[in-house]
Amino acid sequence: MNQEVLNVFNPTVPAPAFNQIRITIASPDKIKSWSYGEIKKPETINYRTFKPERDGLFCARIFGPIKDYECLCGKYKRMKYKGIICEKCGVEVTLSRVRRERMGHIELAAPVAHIWFLKSLPSRIGLLLDMTLKDLERILYFEYFVVIEPGTTKLKYRQLLSEDEYLRAQDEFGETNFTAMIGAEAIREILRGMDLDKIAADLRVEIAEATTELKPKKLAKRLKIVEAFQQSGNKPEWMILTHVPVIPPDLRPLVPLDGGRFATSDLNDLYRRVINRNNRLKRLIELRAPDIIIRNEKRMLQEAVDALFDNGRRGRVITGANKRPLKSLADMLKGKQGRFRQNLLGKRVDYSGRSVIVVGPELKLHQCGLPKKMALELFKPFIYSRLDAKGHSATVKQAKKLVEKERPEVWDILDEVIREHPVMLNRAPTLHRLGIQAFEPVLIEGKAIQLHPLVCSAFNADFDGDQMAVHVPLSLEAQLEARVLMMSTNNILHPANGQPIIVPSQDIVLGLYYLSIMKEKEPGEGMMFANMAEIDHALNAKAITLATKIRGRYNGVDAEGKPYSKIYETSPGRMKIGELLPKHPKLSYDVVNKLMTKKEISNMIDAVYRHCGQKESVIFCDRIMALGFYNAFRAGISFGKDDMVVPKKKWDLVEETRALTKEYEQQYNDGLITQGEKYNKVVDAWGKCSDRVAEEMMKEISSVKKDPKTGREKQINSIYMMSHSGARGSPAQMKQLAGMRGLMAKPSGEIIESPIISNFKEGLTVMEYFNSTHGARKGLADTALKTANSGYLTRRLVDVAQDSIITERDCGSEKGIHMRAIIDAGQVVASLASRVLGRTAAEDIVEPATGNVIVPRGTMIEEWHVERINKSGIQEIKIRSVLTCETRNGVCGTCYGRDLARGTPVNMGEAVGVIAAQSIGEPGTQLTMRTFHIGGAATLADSSYVESNFEGIVRIRNRNVARNSEGDLVVMARNLAVVIVDVDGTERAVNRVQYGARLKVDEGDTIKRGQRIAEWDPYTRPILSEVDGIVAFEDLTEGSSMNETVDESTGIAKRVVTDSRSGRGPELRPAILIKGKDGKIIKLPRGGDARYALPVEAIISVDPNQTLKAGDAVARVPMESAKTRDITGGLPRVAELFEARRPKDAAIIAEISGTIRFGRDYKNKRRLSIEPADGGDAVEYLIPKGKHIHLQDGDVVEKGDFIVDGNPAPHDILAIKGVEELAAFLVNEIQEVYRLQGVHINDKHIEVIVRNMLQKVEIDDSGETDFLDGEQVDRIEFIEANEKAAEEAKKPATGHPVLLGITKASLQTRSFFSAASFQETTRVLTEAAVNGKVDPLEGLKENVIVGRLIPAGTGAQMARLRTIANSRDDLIVATRDEQSEGQPLVQGPADAAE
Incomplete structure (x- = not known):
């Protein structure tokens, strides 16, 4: 009783606790049980009294009172009548809030198909009945009859009959001998008569006996839906509605506007149409109207209900008075403005x-x-x-x-x-x-x-x-x-890469930079100072300046914490910064005793944070900021026109390049080079020129100028200071201000041949200005478009990874992935140390020289470990990774490693998935906004040589070289690598050198830093001869397979291979043969003839009967012209990789190791097969004729080698090389895009996303489980099913991991709430309802939607406490029950008092 009284004032009843939510199809009885009454009239409210009409869409008797505790006629008012039903108007006296909860229903005069189960593809009704959607619609929309019961006639069960055929059949067989029906009743009858168990059994037999490839797939789909109905307890006939639920009136309000008009929710209009048509149909049936009229009315009713559920899904969109489509129930859920994204999330x-x-x-x-x-x-x-x-x-x-x-x-x-x-x-x-x-x-x-x-x-x-x-x-x-x-x-560190994000910028950096400058010959040079006070005194007396070289004493603490002092050669300014450093044995004065650029400041803050902890670093940062601002103001550095120094050599360089381009023009006119080659060379020349002008400018602007009289250094150029310190501006911007603006790109990404020679200081000519606007406008347009794209990418990433949460400390996995340094064109782009920092070692890391264990297995690799790893020269480390983590739900802390934002091992309940998504998505948005900063100025991304970064001795792997006619060493191998080793044999660098490059070093040579290892032509790929001999042409006929152009002025001929498929006549296979003196084709040492097939567009570089040496080029294949690389290519590239799309011209990868054999060709495909060495089955490939195959008959390939170059499809890598290779590929490709923009993202974030892309397993052999062959199932379900099978001593299923793109993976998560709120809401909900899916509420999104604490962070802690509390409560109840069983049931007086 007390509870009731309290409840009147506080009507929030505690919500029932639940752990999971299930969604099923509502049965007619269920719809009736929700309802508080049937709605019979389409009226809404009385327009004079504003009271709802009885039995109408807003009826108070069904839905509840309009005012709190007041019935409609006003007989009962106030709280004391709570719960009474007024006998006059039939309204219950209660809160008006019930009008948000109570539902009604409409009883349909004829059953109607639910449009979601009919039209949401694949059509569930169609799949279950094995009928096409077209046939279904013909029955449902009253065009065709369907035979339900053929009786003794020769008609078949479920045969379709048109109206005429039906009448003829009635005449022929008599009306009573067979039953045929039309409309939703017919479908309902068929669905009701289905024996699901029998159908399932038949389908299993059919699948087992199927011979073709496609049939079992189709049957399996149907079997799945049949099983879904069997297991979920849904009945097939429920997909046909006999009652339509009506949602509560306050969720579809009718609001009076001023002027006596009303604004209404679209749903009311849709409901009114349904009720009107239903009532009309009832009347017609009562009046026994002709069949054709009733049928038309039933069809209209079906259409009205369709529009209510999903307007526009079928037929015309129903529009309101203002020609706007009405918002149906489905529209209320989906999209950014729908219930899920707008209100719940x-x-x-x-x-x-x-x-x-x-x-x-x-x-x-x-x-x-x-x-x-x-x-x-x-x-x-x-x-x-x-x-x-x-x-x-x-x-x-x-x-x-x-x-x-x-x-x-x-x-x-x-x-x-x-x-x-x-x-x-x-x-x-x-x-x-x-x-x-x-x-x-x-x-x-x-x-x-x-x-x-x-x-x-x-x-x-x-x-x-x-x-x-x-x-x-x-x-x-x-x-x-x-x-x-x-x-x-x-939040001092950035969650994406663990670097400090509380970093000074702009003025502060400039101030600190100015402070830390040290100059020669300043007054007071060489003075000694004991403490800061003396230095301040000297500064005030102007005896020294901030930049004087002095000797100062710095007081620090040693490892025992005792103070010590040491004298450094430094400057007063640097001493001022050093004064702020926290005292710590690991923090020496060397951290500040250098020129403080933004990067150095960041390193300094990082060091302070790592050694002294958070509190110290925060205080330090605030002091550094104050110091920086003060000194920026004292320095008075300004930006002046004369600070932009145009280099003296500029015009010489420009003239030189102009002469070069003229020469290229001439070569083109002489027919020595093609239009494309000329374009590439001109662009290249101007690119180099503009770089050299920039270099000269930087040289001049950064040079130290001295006063001739005093010998003092002059103030450094202020613009240079701004750029060099990292405060503002970049060398690229300075180049445009004072060098030359350089090449510009067209919106298409091509580079305009004529560069902009002026800079902004000199001013542009009209033509230059016009050319520059061309690219600049693209930059601005890009920005606007890409921001949206990037936001969408982030949203998809968050959606796919949102349920990756740290759920346990250690999963105990033995597996891991191998990490090496990433080397690109000989540059170490990401060192091994930087990649393994903060990760867990999967095996002991041992020093190769001594055999000492640096990091024991299962330990996290910290900064001090990294230093030892660097020194020891280890090349590869096996680390734990989320990709191999064996935790079921979520990820374990050991596999994840360090929480980058805290610098400590990751906490339980950390939402690492969302952090990963944000870390990848956030720079995406910034990058997209970053195209226009350089105003579309083109940067050439092609290099034509590789230099050594180390000194050492050259070792060549897979050495296969030849000396050509010019005496150069030419690389003949596809996988040659130049390794540079130390004297003691430690590998320093590995440089892959491409086929056809000229080697500048050989085995055993000593090499200096900066020496060239190899050079190549970046614009063409050569086809090289492997033997010495004489050239002969094969199938190279002028006009059909080859075009010969002769230059008029020089008479030099140029031959280009063309596509011969277009002409009639025999199939031509253009090739170049190398013959011996005897006129026979030379045999290659590895088997096969010296015949070189030529791809289309190859330029032939030899003449017939010319004598060649091994290593000479027989032809050149032009590469595409140089395009500029910026993130514009980048963001779509990242999206493409995460979506796991097949690239346009995907590389073809060898699935097995073996020998290449060419087979008979087809019309426009070439046949190539690989014969395995162990004598297994050969694998065959069909390759389009236009593609260049760089392999010859008899070559040996390894599994995973490229047969045709191109971007490999990630699916192929997964299938051929496995998960670790795939992850390495995706991580490197994605990192490359970000690296190009100078953005650092830790690999583990990409790994978290890839882990979620590999959630599904495709069944190879179902064993004795419930899976079907070829079905895609969730990894967790797969493991659980196999464990269950193992317990029952049955044969487990086998399968292989499948790579899904992020969108697909999000839509296939185990949680239907999460998927429905992401995309394709209708489809997801339809499927979930048919399967009777249960949402376990494990991810973040589902819990936000149902209004609970998320299972991450403090929410995870609360959930853990809740489970403990619940188990304790159960225990108490159980013990109480046990005790009460022994007690007599008679109540004593003591109990009564309670």
């Missing part, structure tokens, strides 16, 4: 404000400036309660008045309220978790929020009018989380 919050941001340099790192007016509004409830508690006001009304009048006591209380009460600041777009951080508010005058300068880079904020939102965490728990997890001081 995108809730709005109260207690928030927004304003413009301005800089707050005097704030501490954990503070933000909050305008007083805003704070007063945001903290109102706290202020009211304080005013009340202090006795300033007796009621809320009084408190309100005090606050509105802004009395002095209110401000005092506001100060008390906001003390230690953090607020959260957010800047849109929130691309990663650092876009929302917590600060302690400091009250300020004015109306703008003040932001600490160091957190700007995390928010990506600047002060050109950006706005930010403030949110107030209300509950104690929220305040605690804001302070402990989100405080800006707790």
